[in-house]
Amino acid sequence: MELDERNKRVLQAVIDSYIASGIPIGSNVLAKRYDFGVSSATLRNIMAELEEMGYLTHPHTSAGRIPTDWGYRYYIDSLISVQNEAEDIEDHLRQAPPLHSGNLHELMMEASQFLAALSHCAGVVVAPSEPEGKYKHIEFVRLRGRQVLIIFVANTGSVQNKLIELDESIQQHDLNTFSVYLDEELERHTLTEIRQRLIEKMKEEKRLFMRLMEQTYRASQEMQERDVEKVYIGGASQILENPEFANVEKMRSLFKAFEDKYKLLRLLDRSVAAEGIKVFIGSENHYFEMQGCSVVVSSYKAGENIIGTLGVIGPTRMQYKQVIQVVDYTAKLVSRLLSERFQKGIER
Amino acid sequence: MELDERNKRVLQAVIDSYIASGIPIGSNVLAKRYDFGVSSATLRNIMAELEEMGYLTHPHTSAGRIPTDWGYRYYIDSLISVQNEAEDIEDHLRQAPPLHSGNLHELMMEASQFLAALSHCAGVVVAPSEPEGKYKHIEFVRLRGRQVLIIFVANTGSVQNKLIELDESIQQHDLNTFSVYLDEELERHTLTEIRQRLIEKMKEEKRLFMRLMEQTYRASQEMQERDVEKVYIGGASQILENPEFANVEKMRSLFKAFEDKYKLLRLLDRSVAAEGIKVFIGSENHYFEMQGCSVVVSSYKAGENIIGTLGVIGPTRMQYKQVIQVVDYTAKLVSRLLSERFQKGIER
């Protein structure tokens, strides 16, 4: 059954009011605040209809209406018009300067805080995952004895490191030789390929380099997997400002969830493939048992390639219009910064 | 006025009970649970005395006694005996494995979570601050055009990086040359000294290297200052398990405080100079308006040098005995790992 124009307007009015005030909306309030040209009795009928269709509900018999998750979904898909973004963009620009990004880590942190500040929700940023074979440089630093620190520098400017322990001591000089060799090869090949070629080339001899290669390879694999560190959460306490989290138990479980960054990652990464904004309302996000929470995410790019995700987690009753704009703006901002400052496509 | 033996025992009993149960302790309960050989009436007198001396208080007329901050202070300084650490150490060992420390960042994170898990409070670790002139290696990676990524490797194995933009393009080859030069100099001098010598040596000529040196120097300064990233907080949600934070407003302010890492740093770093455990009870910590919170901190070392701080933030009513042992144990554990795996004193 389709909604006629008037019903749409009523639904929108109810959701708008509820988002703004947080209290269930009754027919009288609605009739008074908006000018529908009909009485509250008619509005009651309409609202009952909308409830039957699943867009609205009410907490108890004598309370006003609140949107269901389904109602929010319809609201976002059909009722939000993003016509007035111009005025908001100014708001953003005024607050934009903080994003200066001395290095990738900082940029991610700042972006998450930026999101939080502007959306009054928790800001979440998933750092770029380095596709295999995107290393620019691999460096070995001998710390002492057989301990070697391997440093991976990716095209995006991301730097990761791992400490390994070799079977036998090795000179810094030899490490440098190997590093130069690797860098040259990296121009044309992925780490996996290099490893393959090395295995073929030097069967038994040069055991030491072979070992080092193995360790390097394994370390790089570990880097890939250790995604957990890549989730930046900013301004989580923002979310507590919302009255719906006055319930202590809810808060607790929410913060527990924030600490489980792996799950967060799964949740956010679902949108990484596609471009544009995605909104997951309440029960729509399955990875995460967050009651009463919505997630607004977008992907960001470096050059033409989508490389990461960023967004916002907040109460289901959030200012979707604004939040969507903020997330969109931030994604574009981060994309621009990354594209400008790091990496130009595949070119080296 | 000094406390006689019996009063001490009563004070200890009250605090022990209150820490264990969280509810104010009345004279009857005390007389029943402990065997003082006196009646509840006498205990009432004693408790009134202790209250007058400032060690105890009660929330309202007809409630039992609870410790004041002062009472806790006395409890910790004079009443806690750490005789039975043997039994607890076993507990720790069973849970110890998780600390494997692939790199410094991981070690810090794991340590903070370790602290949280064992103390049921929030675990906080301040990463080693690199004293000037402790760099092992400085690497330059040309990303594209005039963008260069500077990577600092410290003796502790800590790796930091910063992206800079030069006035003119520079070849990777030249960067390597400079890196080799710096590394050699770093064997004997601090960055500040090297800069000085460079300025004297090559007045006008070699402008490019001079510029690079300036940028490198400035970047290293910034690294020093950007301490904020160095605070690792683990298991903050642990703290919510405590009933005293059922109050939403309290929780909120606490989490806000956690996000202000700079203040946290100030608070924790007060203990960095001295060795051993420090306890700040409730109002005793001034940097931080955390009502009802206590902080237990210790410093950790690499070799002989104190290089960082770690500890726990929890409700004033915490299991001091256990927590102190946990913090002590963790500090030693981290010290051992750092001493073993990285840096051997000043030797290179």
Place this chain on the structure above:
DNA sequence: TATTAGCACTCTATTATCGTGAGTGCTAAT
């Protein structure tokens, strides 16, 4: 047929009242 006024009914949230019990402080006896 769609809208509206009117009204009975429902349910929450607020406030008031009261009893209960743990605990204190004081006094007088030991």
Place this chain on the structure above:
DNA sequence: ATTAGCACTCACGATAATAGAGTGCTAATA
């Protein structure tokens, strides 16, 4: 110095009463 006894205090929980917002239904109206 210790203790028994007792009056007094005060938070806490349960219960009851009230107010008010809002609904759903019915019958009247345009």
